Amino acid sequence: MIVMHSGAEGRGMTLRDRPTGTGSESPRETSEHLSETLTLLEAAALTNTDPDALWERIRSTGIPFTLVSGRRDRGASVLVNTGDLVGAGLLPGRQAPRLLSTVPSPRVAPPHPSLKGSRTKDRSTVWWAEHRRVFVRAAMVLIVMALLPSVRGIPISGMLERVGLLEPSDGSPIGASHSAKARDKTMSRSHAPQGSTATLPRSNAPGTATSPSRLPAGSAWGAPGSQGSAPLAPAGQPLGPPSSAPVPEGDQVPPGIPSNCSRDVTAALSSWIQTVPDNSTLIFPMNGCYRIDGTLTISRRTGLVLAGNGTTLYGKYHTVGTAPHVRVYLSKDITFMNMTVKGANPKAGIGDEAFQAKLQWEAAWEISGSEQITLTSVQAYDVFGDFVTIEPEWVRPTFHTARDITVQNSRFERNGRSGIAITGADRVTIKNNYIGQVRYALLNLEPQVATLPIDNVRFTGNRTGAARLPWMTNGGICNAGVSSIDVADNVMEAGSGMPLFWVIPPSGCALRGPFTIERNSLIAQQSPYAAFSFTKSQDATVRSNEVRFDRDPRTRVLVNLAKSTRASVIDNVAMVDPRDTLLFVQADNESDYVSSGNRRM
Numbered sequence: 001m002i003v004m005h006s007g008a009e010g011r012g013m014t015l016r017d018r019p020t021g022t023g024s025e026s027p028r029e030t031s032e033h034l035s036e037t038l039t040l041l042e043a044a045a046l047t048n049t050d051p052d053a054l055w056e057r058i059r060s061t062g063i064p065f066t067l068v069s070g071r072r073d074r075g076a077s078v079l080v081n082t083g084d085l086v087g088a089g090l091l092p093g094r095q096a097p098r099l100l101s102t103v104p105s106p107r108v109a110p111p112h113p114s115l116k117g118s119r120t121k122d123r124s125t126v127w128w129a130e131h132r133r134v135f136v137r138a139a140m141v142l143i144v145m146a147l148l149p150s151v152r153g154i155p156i157s158g159m160l161e162r163v164g165l166l167e168p169s170d171g172s173p174i175g176a177s178h179s180a181k182a183r184d185k186t187m188s189r190s191h192a193p194q195g196s197t198a199t200l201p202r203s204n205a206p207g208t209a210t211s212p213s214r215l216p217a218g219s220a221w222g223a224p225g226s227q228g229s230a231p232l233a234p235a236g237q238p239l240g241p242p243s244s245a246p247v248p249e250g251d252q253v254p255p256g257i258p259s260n261c262s263r264d265v266t267a268a269l270s271s272w273i274q275t276v277p278d279n280s281t282l283i284f285p286m287n288g289c290y291r292i293d294g295t296l297t298i299s300r301r302t303g304l305v306l307a308g309n310g311t312t313l314y315g316k317y318h319t320v321g322t323a324p325h326v327r328v329y330l331s332k333d334i335t336f337m338n339m340t341v342k343g344a345n346p347k348a349g350i351g352d353e354a355f356q357a358k359l360q361w362e363a364a365w366e367i368s369g370s371e372q373i374t375l376t377s378v379q380a381y382d383v384f385g386d387f388v389t390i391e392p393e394w395v396r397p398t399f400h401t402a403r404d405i406t407v408q409n410s411r412f413e414r415n416g417r418s419g420i421a422i423t424g425a426d427r428v429t430i431k432n433n434y435i436g437q438v439r440y441a442l443l444n445l446e447p448q449v450a451t452l453p454i455d456n457v458r459f460t461g462n463r464t465g466a467a468r469l470p471w472m473t474n475g476g477i478c479n480a481g482v483s484s485i486d487v488a489d490n491v492m493e494a495g496s497g498m499p500l501f502w503v504i505p506p507s508g509c510a511l512r513g514p515f516t517i518e519r520n521s522l523i524a525q526q527s528p529y530a531a532f533s534f535t536k537s538q539d540a541t542v543r544s545n546e547v548r549f550d551r552d553p554r555t556r557v558l559v560n561l562a563k564s565t566r567a568s569v570i571d572n573v574a575m576v577d578p579r580d581t582l583l584f585v586q587a588d589n590e591s592d593y594v595s596s597g598n599r600r601m
Contacts, residue, residue, distance in 0.1 A: 038085075040078040047090045054090075063088050250281025250307065259288035261314050266294035279303035284311040284339065292325055293317045299329040308339025308378070315383070316344045321359045324366035324385065328373055330393060330400060335374040341365070343383030348414035350468040354439040355416050359384035363421075364412075369393025369400035375407045380415075386444075387412035387435065392424035392452050401452050403427055413437050418444040419467070423476070424452035431458065436465020441473040442496060447480030456484045467496035471522070474502065478509040485514075491521045495550075498527035499560070503534045511565070514539030521545075526552040530560035530586065537564040548575040555581040558598070567593035575601045 040058075044051040058065055058080065065080050085091040253259065257268045269290060276282060278301060284290075288311040296313060298304065315325045325341050328334055341364040347353035364380035366389045367373050380387045392401045402425040411434045412419060419435045419442040422428060435442055442464055445454050464471070471492070474482055487501070500522055505512055515537060524531045524547050531547050534540045542559050549556045556576055559569045569585050576582045584598045 037079050037081055040080070043080050043085060043090075047085065049090070057088075057090070061088055250283045250305070251276050252283045253285065253288070257290070259285050259290060259311070261289035261291040261312075264291050264293040264317070266292050266296060270297050273298060273301075273304075276304070281305040281307055284308045286310055288312070289314055291317065293319050295320060295323045296326045297329060298327070298331055298334060301331045301334065303333045304331075305335045305337065306339065307337055310338060310340075312340045312342055314342050315362075316342070318344055318362060320362070321384075322361045324361070324363040324389065325383065326364065327366045327368060328370045329368050330395065331370045331373070333372040334370065335376065336365070336378055337374075338377045340379040340381070341383065342381055343415075345382045345384045345414070345416050348382040348384075348416055348439070349437040350439060350466050354414075354468075356384055360417050361385050363387070363389040363417075364415075365389070367391070367402055367405055369395070369402060370405075371403045373402075373405050376409050378410045380412045382414050384416040386418045386421040387415055387438075388420050390420070390422045390425045390428060392449060399424070399449055399452055401426060405429070406431075408432050410434075413465070415439055418442070420444070421446060422454055422457065423448040424480075425454055425457070427456045429458045430460075430462065432461045434463045434465070436467075436494065438465075438467040438496075439469075440467075441469045441471070442467040443472040445472070445474040445476070445482060445485065447476035447482060450477060450479045453481035453483065454485075455481065457486070459485075459487045460489050462490045464490065464492050464494070464496075466494040469497040470502045471496040471500040472502070473504070474512065475504050475506075478506045481510070482512040483514060485516070487515075487517045487520065489519045492523045495523045495525040498525060498529040499531060499533040500524060500547075501532045502529075503537050503540075505536050509536060511536050511538040513537045514541070516541045516543070517545060518543040519545065522547045524549045524556070526550050528554055530557035532558065533560040533562075534564045534567065535562040537561075537567070539566050540564060541568045541570070542572060543568065543570045544572065546573045546575070549577070549580065549582070551577040552580060555583060557586045558582070558584045559586070559593075561585065561587040561591035561593055563588065563590045565592050567591065569593060569595040569598060571597040573599050573601055 038046065040051055040055060043049075044054045047054065049057075055078065057063070058078070063080060063084050065078055082091060253269070254272060257265050257272065269292070273282065273296075280303070282304060284307060286309045288309070290311065290313055292313045292315050313325060318325060325343065326336075343362065343364065345354065345356070345359075362383055363385040364383045364387050365375060365378075368391055370393075375388065388407055390402045390405050392399045394400075405425060405428045407420065408429070408431045413434070414437040416439050418440040419438040420430055421444040423446050430443070443459055445457065447454050459472070472487065474485075476482075482503075482505075501515075501517060503512060503515065513534075515534070517532065518541065522531065522545060531549075532540075532542050540561075547558065556574075558572060558574055559567070561567050564587075567585075567587075572584070574582055574584070582600055585593055585595045587593055
């Protein structure tokens with residue numbers, strides 16, 4: 001029989017030999033042995049404890065136990081020592097329990113009828129009959145490990161589980177299908193607002209070569225928010241790695257690329273990524289650190305998942321002032337998860353010195369002409385540029401716009417330019433993030449190409465910190481359409497510049513809109529500007545927001561309209577100092593609107 005022993009020191013389990021009973025022990029010897037060693041069921045009966053509750057207590061408090069394989073019932077396969085139970089306070093005193101004197105000794109299979117003869121021969125033959133399966137399985141393990149080098153990275157306990165030598169740690173029966181367990185570890189992820197989905201982990205595409213470094217990841221990954229991950233950390237605190245999330249399989253970053261930030265690995269890491277087949281998962285080591293002095297580029301790729309496992313891309317020595325830290329170029333279906341970009345801006349934030357003109361294009365992530373790109377459970381700090389730039393890309397003979405971009409469940413804090421900057425895109429979702437200490441506007445909708453609009457942008461469920469300029473701005477060049485902008489269910493934790501929402505296209509431009517701003521909790525600082533200001537807009541709806549106005553002797557305005565049509569200002573709550581004057585709507589002669597249900601508090 002093979003048993004597993006767990007020591008109180010909390011070390012990993014080790015295998016050791018344990019002799020089986022032969023039936024020759026005297027009743028006195030058996031009683032004394034059982035008085036020191038109990039099965040889980042015996043210990044539960046002795047301590048008046050439910051066996052499952054006692055098992056959890058043993059595992060959580062580090063009480064040593066012995067796990068005997070081959071016994072399907074956990075109540076009989078777990079052995080504990082009475083002294084350890086006394087030491088843990090589960091048994092009073094140290095005397096041998098009386099209950100065990102009546103427990104029969106372990107039953108041993110009787111010898112086969114054909115084995116009649118000397119006592120020595122009977123015992124040895126019975127022992128071999130009982131242990132033959134163990135030796136056969138052990139031989140299978142040795143053969144597999146000798147013939148398949150790819151399994152060398154799999155823990156030995158995992159190998160023993162697969163061939164049935166050990167009881168699986170998840171409690172499933174010995175011999176259960178490993179592929180079935182792998183399927184249980186999959187995790188669905190959604191991409192863009194149109195609802196296309198994929199499943200993790202993803203394997204290489206049919207017919208492509210498998211990387212020799214493709215091994216199961218040994219660490220938890222994932223992110224806060226939805227899909228089984230931890231919630232966002234409080235403002236001012238970085239996100240920690242999730243403690244329990246599905247572990248994907250994929251291509252591990254080669255150990256030859258240092259993961260301790262000892263030297264620049266921009267070229268090496270970019271080159272390795274280019275060698276991994278499309279539709280693969282790239283596994284970074286737990287809490288690794290990769291020094292990126294240049295730009296980590298993913299160019300013309302499809303179906304990659306970069307599972308960061310808490311890895312940091314460290315850009316302290318980033319030397320390319322006009323280039324981002326990470327760039328996704330003309331690619332499709334790329335996901336970054338659970339990784340951090342750390343920039344080199346020592347003055348990042350809302351102060352004057354945070355903005356450096358020569359370094360303002362050093363974004364954490366730049367998404368250029370790409371589709372179905374997801375950033376989930378990522379972080380960025382102290383960059384000179386935007387946290388995320390979403391832009392079209394010119395490739396002869398036309399522009400490629402960015403589409404189906406999602407930034408979710410992430411944290412961005414301290415930079416030198418805009419929070420999220422969109423210069424040409426369709427179907428962008430920014431949700432459930434924390435974004436704070438932003439030098440420019442927190443969300444900047446700034447079209448750059450007259451023929452490429454910004455459409456279908458959803459900014460929802462975010463928490464925001466301080467921003468130097470307006471919370472959201474829409475300027476940019478003329479004749480570029482800006483429409484279907486939804487801003488809902490966000491909470492400002494610190495103020496920004498005014499107006500909070502500012503639509504101000506150049507003169508002569510076509511009308512922009514619709515805009516929907518609803519159910520937000522906002523802060524309007526002292527300013528001569530309105531909280532919401534729309535110029536040359538159509539179908540702007542400001543509904544069910546709560547706006548707290550700081551004390552200001554000037555007249556406060558909730559919504560200002562200039563050359564705008566079909567505006568609706570409905571059911572908003574304005575919290576204003578009793579001494580201040582408030583106007584819910586201020587409009588010029590070229591604007592029309594509906595206002596109802598608004599309240600002052």
